Amino acid sequence: MNTPNTVTVRVPAKVNLQLAVGPARDDGYHDLVNVFHAVSLFDEVTVTAAGPHATPDAPQLSAEAQTGPRAGVPLDGTNLASRAARLAAGACDRPCPGRIHLRKNIPVAGGMAGGSADAAAVLVACNTLWNAGLSEGELGSLAAELGSDVAFPLLGGTAVGTGRGEQLTPLDSPGRYHWVFALSETGLSTGAVFGEYDRLRPDAPAPRRDPELTRALAAADAAALGAALSNDLQRAALSLRPDLEGVLRAGRAAGASGALVSGSGPTCAFLAGDEGTARALAAELERSGACQHTVVAHGHVAGATVVG
Ligand SMILES: C[C@](O)(CO)[C@H](O)COP(=O)(O)OP(=O)(O)OC[C@H]1O[C@@H](n2ccc(N)nc2=O)[C@H](O)[C@@H]1O
Numbered sequence: 337m338n339t340p341n342t343v344t345v346r347v348p349a350k351v352n353l354q355l356a357v358g359p360a361r362d363d364g365y366h367d368l369v370n371v372f373h374a375v376s377l378f379d380e381v382t383v384t385a386a387g388p389h390a391t392p393d394a395p396q397l398s399a400e401a402q403t404g405p406r407a408g409v410p411l412d413g414t415n416l417a418s419r420a421a422r423l424a425a426g427a428c429d430r431p432c433p434g435r436i437h438l439r440k441n442i443p444v445a446g447g448m449a450g451g452s453a454d455a456a457a458v459l460v461a462c463n464t465l466w467n468a469g470l471s472e473g474e475l476g477s478l479a480a481e482l483g484s485d486v487a488f489p490l491l492g493g494t495a496v497g498t499g500r501g502e503q504l505t506p507l508d509s510p511g512r513y514h515w516v517f518a519l520s521e522t523g524l525s526t527g528a529v530f531g532e533y534d535r536l537r538p539d540a541p542a543p544r545r546d547p548e549l550t551r552a553l554a555a556a557d558a559a560a561l562g563a564a565l566s567n568d569l570q571r572a573a574l575s576l577r578p579d580l581e582g583v584l585r586a587g588r589a590a591g592a593s594g595a596l597v598s599g600s601g602p603t604c605a606f607l608a609g610d611e612g613t614a615r616a617l618a619a620e621l622e623r624s625g626a627c628q629h630t631v632v633a634h635g636h637v638a639g640a641t642v643v644g
């Protein structure tokens with residue numbers, strides 16, 4: 337069978353509808369109840385096979401940004417996309433891909449799992465490139481080795497993650513939701529936000545699913561969903577970035593039915609009643625100077641998909 341030389345995969349960002357965080361575990365991670373929701377803000381990742389006689393140790397990386405700067409995307413072996421390529425090559429006993437090109441739309445270090453999305457896309461691209469036949473379960477196991485957020489973009493949709501977030505169960509969520517994301521010029525380190533959480537909440541209880549959120553999703557009730565959004569990391573993110581309080585306040589004042597920090601931040605997410613309200617809210621956030629860049633998106637959307 338003919339196998340392609342180049343594969344492009346489109347992969348979505350995530351927002352966390354509920355992020356309940358337990359106390360620090362002995363391994364330094366935290367048990368989570370993490371309700372992931374894939375939104376229509378996509379990176380596109382193109383993976384090219386190594387030449388017939390080449391056996392590169394790592395792929396050559398390049399990156400471009402469709403919106404905003406791509407500053408902060410490492411182009412060496414530390415990039416999660418490069419790590420994913422090397423892991424897949426080892427697992428499938430193939431030479432490492434020759435090149436990876438990242439078209440970034442997902443904000444860097446923004447709490448929307450951009451690097452994780454790219455890593456998930458590379459796993460899917462390698463599986464296709466080599467016709468390797470890795471099952472969903474095998475891709476999920478490789479993803480979990482790379483990071484807690486990497487398995488979800490393989491799946492997309494809306495799903496709850498337990499353990500450190502990598503054990504996924506899809507959720508019944510028939511609704512379509514309209515979001516505005518307020519982007520930040522500078523990122524936040526996920527590890528630093530969890531560290532601040534430990535400092536602020538040394539007595540954190542075990543994380544639990546919120547039944548109101550489950551009900552709102554099953555009923556496709558956008559107003560109830562807006563009221564149920566929650567993020568235990570928000571206080572820690574605001575402690576490190578107090579300016580985000582003003583962004584959240586501005587979004588609520590501009591008509592958001594729900595507002596929260598996305599994951600470890602600093603991106604702020606606003607739920608709107610319909611697409612028109614979302615566009616008006618985004619314009620008002622920018623006009624008021626609360627933030628400089630907004631993105632309007634909807635959810636949920638499918639996970640990593642081969643597009644070429
Ligand atoms: C905040 C979230 O984005 C919510 O979806 C994720 O939990 C973070 O997932 P991620 O970026 O893939 O995180 P990883 O690469 O696995 O871990 C980065 C760092 O975050 C902290 N971390 C992450 C996940 C978790 N359940 N507990 C943690 O304490 C640890 O300090 C870890 O060293």
Ligand SMILES: Nc1ncnc2c1ncn2[C@@H]1O[C@H](COP(=O)(O)OP(=O)(O)OP(=O)(O)O)[C@@H](O)[C@H]1O
Binds near residue numbers: 408438444448455524
């Ligand atoms: N493919 C990648 N794209 C962007 N950043 C990457 C990538 N690979 C590694 N990084 C590094 O990882 C850091 C975190 O980037 P990323 O965009 O994944 O953050 P995030 O969206 O906040 O992650 P999460 O929401 O999963 O915690 C960046 O500051 C960068 O140094």
